[in-house]
Amino acid sequence: MKYLLATVFAVAALATPVFAEEDTPLGKEMDKVNKAVKAVNRALQDPAQKDTSKDANLAKLADAKAAMEKSLTLEPAMAKDVPAADKEKFLADYKAAMQEQLKVLEELRAAIADGKADDATKAMEKLTKGKKEGHKKFKKED
Numbered sequence: 345m346k347y348l349l350a351t352v353f354a355v356a357a358l359a360t361p362v363f364a365e366e367d368t369p370l371g372k373e374m375d376k377v378n379k380a381v382k383a384v385n386r387a388l389q390d391p392a393q394k395d396t397s398k399d400a401n402l403a404k405l406a407d408a409k410a411a412m413e414k415s416l417t418l419e420p421a422m423a424k425d426v427p428a429a430d431k432e433k434f435l436a437d438y439k440a441a442m443q444e445q446l447k448v449l450e451e452l453r454a455a456i457a458d459g460k461a462d463d464a465t466k467a468m469e470k471l472t473k474g475k476k477e478g479h480k481k482f483k484k485e486d
């Protein structure tokens with residue numbers, strides 16, 4: 345039993361750095377974006393919600409927008425590892441990518457507001473792509 349407990353604690357200690365990233369201010373905003381966008385994505389794919397969830401989806405997207413705007417003012421944890429000479433460019437590139445993502449979010453909002461399902465799907469795909477690219481460039485490896 346002693347050994348088992350020791351093992352559990354050792355594993356917990358090892359695992360801590362993996363989760364530490366989640367507690368960054370940016371990580372918290374990203375979590376909000378993620379929850380909101382996922383909820384909208386689920387609603388879009390559910391035929392039963394097709395005509396009923398528009399207002400709820402728009403409210404979720406307003407949450408995502410607010411969190412993304414806050415993200416614009418925050419620095420990725422990775423910035424600490426970037427050499428001083430490259431930092432300005434790194435942060436400018438980060439902001440540009442987040443601004444671009446805000447535009448796509450607006451495309452999604454407009455498509456949903458206008459009831460254009462195909463455009464909404466396309467914007468959602470772009471959002472996923474932007475997320476992947478943004479994470480590849482600006483997010484530390486887990």
Ligand code: HEM
Nearest residue numbers: 365366368370371374378420421441442445475478482483
């Ligand atoms: C729909 C789009 C996006 C979603 C759903 C999303 C979601 C997430 C999630 C779930 C995390 C992990 C948060 C955590 O650790 O708890 C994260 C982290 C992160 N994301 Fe995003 N993300 C999106 C777009 C972007 C874009 C466009 C960028 C960059 C321009 C970006 C940069 C980052 C960075 C840097 C982190 C690590 C946190 C830190 O460095 O402090 N994300 N994101």
